[in-house]
Amino acid sequence: MINSLLIANRGEIACRIIRTAREMGIRTVAVYSDADAKALHVREADEAVHIGTSPARESYLIGEKIIAAAKETGAEAIHPGYGFLSENAEFAQAVADAGLVWVGPKPSSITAMGLKDAAKKLMADAGVPVTPGYMGENQDPAFLAEQAAEIGYPVLIKAVAGGGGKGMRKVDAAADFADMLASCQREAAASFSNDHVLIEKYILTPRHIEVQVFGDTHGNVVHLFERDCSLQRRHQKVIEEAPAPGMDEATRAELCAAAVRAAQAVDYVGAGTIEFIADASEGLRADRIWFMEMNTRLQVEHPVTEEITGVDLVEWQLRVASGEPIPLKQDELAINGWAMEARLYAEDPAKGFLPSIGTLELFQLPEHSGRVDTGVYEGAEVSPFYDPMIAKVIAWGEDREEARELLSEMLEDSAIWPVRTNSAFLINALDHPDFVAGTVDTGLIGRDGDAMTEEPAPTAQALTNAAMAMVPRSPQAGFRLNAPDVRTAPFLLNGERVEVELHGPGAEEPAPAMLVAEGGSVWQLAPWRADASAGGAAGDGAILSPMPGKVIAVDVAAGDKVTKGQKLLTLEAMKMEHSLTAPFDGVVAELNASAGAQVQVEALLARIEKEET
Structure with a gap:
């Protein structure tokens, strides 16, 4: 068994791994950037090593620094968590070449599944059904537009090296294809250093169903049933649950068998997820479920699988990485009850889900009889440098309704200030009639999101x-x-x-x-004070940068007439593109932004004035 472990990650997942390692008697080593010097994972680990300045590209994404930290502290193994270097085959190989244990799949498995186009071809050869689309090497925009037309709109453009909803755009009509392709390629290049894309048919009533698989070095592969991750915003998961609503045993058996074949096709070791897209227009049917991609790592939503199976997936990862066989055989695994997970983000739904940063002066997340996985604490700083997820709130129940009600109660009893969160949005989503009925598809928030994002008011x-x-x-x-x-x-x-x-x-x-x-x-x-000002945000038309970032596109010029909601410029921050829009009809009276410019939080980018009548 591994005796000492370095976690090459931060935040919630680093704390999650440390918790299991501690229970197993394994010494833990954390790594941290300048921004994370006082982070919770640094506090909880047995030892911590500084690896660079705050931007991830100067710290968490530098594999050499992480391997050096492991050697310096005597760590025997490296667990990558998710994100950052977790699906980087070169880093996995470098860890092995350094004489360290890589807690993850073989580098060859990561490579095989790392590019979506190659992975789909491999899966088709293994008898796993794949979504119709174009997965070739020709990346000429005109050629890709022709392929999209042949597939038939709507289509989905996806970065071949993508993940987490980044580098992905739905296109409804040919007229929008060129702009969507360019935006997708920009985001893909910034996030993955690879702007190649594939195009696939967009399923009109899609559900996102994924299967947790696990392999070991003794040739064993098992599945731990499915999860439903259909409630999404801009292709990013919002609430996940296990099992999937409406999944009958026959369909489950075919789906999970296909997932096991997919893992076996790449000689998979460790925890992985096979993601499928289902056409749910007539319910869940095995002949209308297709492979999308494989995530060769532990998923953010792994707790719901743990809750219904009683398995600690991180413990399994550490045991398998130590050479042990999978602890349970397939016939020893069963579904018990229902589990749901909500991703709590430091973001403001009322302002287009822009990330919210600052000090958590108040941070209360009552666990009740549920589970909270977090990487922050009261008094901690929410940084602009990383993903804004601050906690995962997980509930288990004897049935789906019991789990849903408990999750809603946990969120309702949360209190976080002054950083804004999506808590009220999550509660509204849980109460949506389609979610209550278990008939959610991935387009729900796109259709009904306005009602879910209305800024709440106290009673x-x-x-x-x-x-x-x-x-x-x-x-x-x-x-x-x-x-x-x-x-x-x-x-x-x-x-x-x-x-x-x-x-x-x-x-x-x-x-x-x-x-x-x-x-x-x-x-x-x-x-109330007689001289009090309500602030400039409500009506003065000032367009301020909500966070430090880079202006990547400016769509207006000084003097232009604009309408309420019209896009003014696009800001890239926290690895995502954010559109800033006009608050009302008017004229661009002032414009201080240019493409390529770096801006600080609350910098005045533009000012809109109402036209005199």
């Missing part, structure tokens, strides 16, 4: 309760002792004036401001 009762803790009993504060029991007074709610109903005499020791936490959201309630 009148919650505001009253908070306000009464701020209003002093003293009559000098502006209220008479014989004042009526019910009255209203102005306050500032997140900087905006609101009228709050007050009851009774108020508090003995008034507070200067209060946090109002309700339904997974948090607001700040402060006393």
